[in-house]
Amino acid sequence: MQSELNPYAPGSGLRPPAMTGRKAEINAFDLIVARSKRQLHSRGMVLTGLRGVGKTVLLNSLRAHADHMGWFTIGLEGMSGSTGASIIREKLARELLMASRKLVRRSATSRIKEAVKTISSFSATVGVAGAEFGFETTQGRADSGSIEIDLEEMVEDLALALKEERSAFGLFIDEMQDLDSELLAALITVQHQAGQREWPFYIIGAGLPNLPAVLSEARSYAERLFDYRRIGPLDESAARQALEEPAVKFGARFEPKAVEELALAAVGYPYFIQEYGKAIWDLAPATPFTQTDAVLAIEAGRSQLDSGFFPARWERATRSERNYLRAMAQDGEQSCSTKTVAERLQSSHQSLGPARAGLIAKGLIYAPEHGLVAFTVPGMAEFILRQHDGNE
Ligand SMILES: Nc1ncnc2c1ncn2[C@@H]1O[C@H](COP(=O)(O)OP(=O)(O)OP(=O)(O)O)[C@@H](O)[C@H]1O
Numbered sequence: 001m002q003s004e005l006n007p008y009a010p011g012s013g014l015r016p017p018a019m020t021g022r023k024a025e026i027n028a029f030d031l032i033v034a035r036s037k038r039q040l041h042s043r044g045m046v047l048t049g050l051r052g053v054g055k056t057v058l059l060n061s062l063r064a065h066a067d068h069m070g071w072f073t074i075g076l077e078g079m080s081g082s083t084g085a086s087i088i089r090e091k092l093a094r095e096l097l098m099a100s101r102k103l104v105r106r107s108a109t110s111r112i113k114e115a116v117k118t119i120s121s122f123s124a125t126v127g128v129a130g131a132e133f134g135f136e137t138t139q140g141r142a143d144s145g146s147i148e149i150d151l152e153e154m155v156e157d158l159a160l161a162l163k164e165e166r167s168a169f170g171l172f173i174d175e176m177q178d179l180d181s182e183l184l185a186a187l188i189t190v191q192h193q194a195g196q197r198e199w200p201f202y203i204i205g206a207g208l209p210n211l212p213a214v215l216s217e218a219r220s221y222a223e224r225l226f227d228y229r230r231i232g233p234l235d236e237s238a239a240r241q242a243l244e245e246p247a248v249k250f251g252a253r254f255e256p257k258a259v260e261e262l263a264l265a266a267v268g269y270p271y272f273i274q275e276y277g278k279a280i281w282d283l284a285p286a287t288p289f290t291q292t293d294a295v296l297a298i299e300a301g302r303s304q305l306d307s308g309f310f311p312a313r314w315e316r317a318t319r320s321e322r323n324y325l326r327a328m329a330q331d332g333e334q335s336c337s338t339k340t341v342a343e344r345l346q347s348s349h350q351s352l353g354p355a356r357a358g359l360i361a362k363g364l365i366y367a368p369e370h371g372l373v374a375f376t377v378p379g380m381a382e383f384i385l386r387q388h389d390g391n392e
């Protein structure tokens with residue numbers, strides 16, 4: 001088939017040609033938006049799941065819906081490391097100022113104007129002058145220098161102004177587990193305040209499966225503050241639909257056996273579905289796609305994953321981290337106890353601390369529970385076992 005028409009989209013955060021299997025989450029979010037129109041409060045939402053399962057595209061589509069429904073929305077992405085904290089504050093400030101420009105154009109009530117002044121003060125305190133965006137600031141509002149107090153004042157002024165318009169403030173945060181603890185605690189505190197005082201402010205977060213634990217560690221009541229949704233692989237019918245719908249749209253179709261074969265090989269993982277879909281489109285000589293095309297596509301897709309998706313992660317690990325990953329891979333996809341890893345490497349639990357911490361910081365593994373580690377990428381264990389470069 002013609003490659004330039006290939007509709008499939010394997011990649012990070014790339015919008016799939018058909019986003020299937022996420023009705024429950026979409027409906028739950030639609031309800032939050034619908035309630036906000038009636039000035040009724042709901043809990044924020046947290047989406048968690050493994051890498052490549054579709055958290056980012058889902059989060060983006062929820063944000064697009066909120067935008068469409070007239071919410072004031074901001075998008076952020078957590079970043080680990082020492083510079084992450086300052087970069088994200090600056091990004092928050094800039095995004096707020098940009099969104100404010102649109103807001104004042106749409107609705108310039110006196111309350112909104114006052115809220116924008118508070119946003120401008122908040123942004124200036126964080127280090128981005130609102131003046132360059134043409135805004136005045138309010139003295140004594142959101143300018144204490146304490147992120148928790150300033151964030152709360154800014155959210156209060158903005159959310160209450162939006163409430164009058166039957167709108168709301170939605171903060172969409174991807175890779176939320178990587179936010180620095182100070183900002184994370186401040187955000188949770190403000191979400192808590194918002195719930196009690198019925199300010200229409202909602203954090204919609206996405207991140208790795210350890211995110212709920214990270215949130216609870218920051219503030220113990222975080223457990224009850226959000227509607228937690230686990231984003232898993234697609235079920236069989238959603239997986240087929242994700243493959244078939246784009247093909248049909250572009251004038252092709254699958255023989256039933258072909259789509260079955262691909263859905264099975266992808267084990268429902270959206271990233272793999274896109275990779276295999278792309279492969280079959282590129283290599284099938286004609287439509288309908290046959291079972292033989294599917295078998296060849298799985299081979300081509302796997303080799304693509306083995307030269308991109310997996311190595312991109314593997315190469316980020318240092319030598320000692322790779323040894324740690326190899327020891328984990330012996331248990332396959334399941335989680336593995338840190339004690340077992342230490343035994344396999346004939347090292348002490350303590351001396352492996354830096355390797356484990358490094359892998360967690362790089363997002364290659366996570367701790368599903370205390371004393372356990374697991375891969376963040378489906379199929380990573382098998383990939384590691386296929387590497388024949390021996391222990392380094
Ligand atoms: N519901 C879906 N149906 C079909 N394809 C999807 C779906 N969700 C995501 N995809 C595809 O899966 C791939 C991964 O999506 P995405 O980047 O959103 O995953 P993620 O969970 O955010 O991964 P990471 O943790 O690495 O950021 C993309 O190629 C995307 O097009």
Ligand SMILES: [Mg+2]
Binds near residue numbers: 013055056057174
């Ligand atoms: Mg993502």
